[in-house]
Amino acid sequence: MSDATEYNGYVLDPESPTEMARLISLDRFMTQGMGGPLSGVDNPSSIHKVLDMACGPGGWVLDVAFERPDIEVTGVDISKIMTDYAAARAKTQRLSNASFKIMDITQPLAFADGTFDLVNARFLFSVLLQEQWPIFIAECTRLLRPGGVLRLTELMDGGATNSPAKEQLHGFFCQALQRVRHGFSVNGRNIGVTIMLPRILRKAGYKDVQHFMYAQEVSADTENYAMFYRNSEITYQLAKPLFINTGATNEEEFDQLYKQMLIELGSQEFTGMWHYMTAVGIKPLP
Numbered sequence: 001m002s003d004a005t006e007y008n009g010y011v012l013d014p015e016s017p018t019e020m021a022r023l024i025s026l027d028r029f030m031t032q033g034m035g036g037p038l039s040g041v042d043n044p045s046s047i048h049k050v051l052d053m054a055c056g057p058g059g060w061v062l063d064v065a066f067e068r069p070d071i072e073v074t075g076v077d078i079s080k081i082m083t084d085y086a087a088a089r090a091k092t093q094r095l096s097n098a099s100f101k102i103m104d105i106t107q108p109l110a111f112a113d114g115t116f117d118l119v120n121a122r123f124l125f126s127v128l129l130q131e132q133w134p135i136f137i138a139e140c141t142r143l144l145r146p147g148g149v150l151r152l153t154e155l156m157d158g159g160a161t162n163s164p165a166k167e168q169l170h171g172f173f174c175q176a177l178q179r180v181r182h183g184f185s186v187n188g189r190n191i192g193v194t195i196m197l198p199r200i201l202r203k204a205g206y207k208d209v210q211h212f213m214y215a216q217e218v219s220a221d222t223e224n225y226a227m228f229y230r231n232s233e234i235t236y237q238l239a240k241p242l243f244i245n246t247g248a249t250n251e252e253e254f255d256q257l258y259k260q261m262l263i264e265l266g267s268q269e270f271t272g273m274w275h276y277m278t279a280v281g282i283k284p285l286p
């Protein structure tokens, strides 16, 4: 990855059990914070077939399947460990309306045109390269029936906090992402995807494009604190090769900042907010 132009893929290891554990707890936190898995979707009773792109361990798919037994929900992901886990949970929860398949969302997917009423995706900033976004949106459009809904949720930042070490590491993370062409940052100081989403949808012909902002507190004296602490601990450790290989920082500086971050996040004085956005649009009728 030392030559950023050669890099082409997901920034973390999709087969890592630690990454899977991180995604499971993050999913619970976010779906609760958003008020349910279909928040932002007008007229949810018109939805019968749903696809979740890069579904991870399947929390979102299972929530939809549980809440709406009349809906058939499919999750696709490139990872075997994630889809196996998700399918096992569907089985133990007796959710026969949820299924999971291994697929690469950067390629055309094996579903017929117009199959779905809703296509959902969350956190694709770490999956798609900048130039892959329009191709991905075109594939979602192909898979949606006219009048179908595309719903995309992305991080604004990795949590704005009062921890100087965490903020510095996050800065390096944004620089590293920019160097491997993930996100749309113009200066490496942010991820830059949320500012693009509504325009990307309108440019692709979507109508009634809306966006919804979310802010969830993760300070030391809140119930979300443990999740946030673990999320930061795991994300930065798993992303360490990305930091080093892109030259955003070096190993010595990374290790020192990582240790300092854990001390600062462990303080009773720690405060932070987790910001993200959902954009929703309707595929026009012919």
Ligand SMILES: C[S@@+](CC[C@H](N)C(=O)[O-])C[C@H]1O[C@@H](n2cnc3c(N)ncnc32)[C@H](O)[C@@H]1O
Binding pocket: 009, 010, 014, 015, 023, 027, 053, 054, 055, 056, 057, 076, 077, 078, 079, 082, 103, 104, 105, 106, 121, 122, 123, 124, 126, 127
């Ligand atoms: C940041 S996670 C998001 C997971 C899930 N959407 C969520 O919100 O919890 C990214 C997921 O993308 C998957 N992934 C990475 N590259 C992929 C690809 N090319 N096609 C399909 N899934 C991919 C990973 O296995 C991982 O489960």
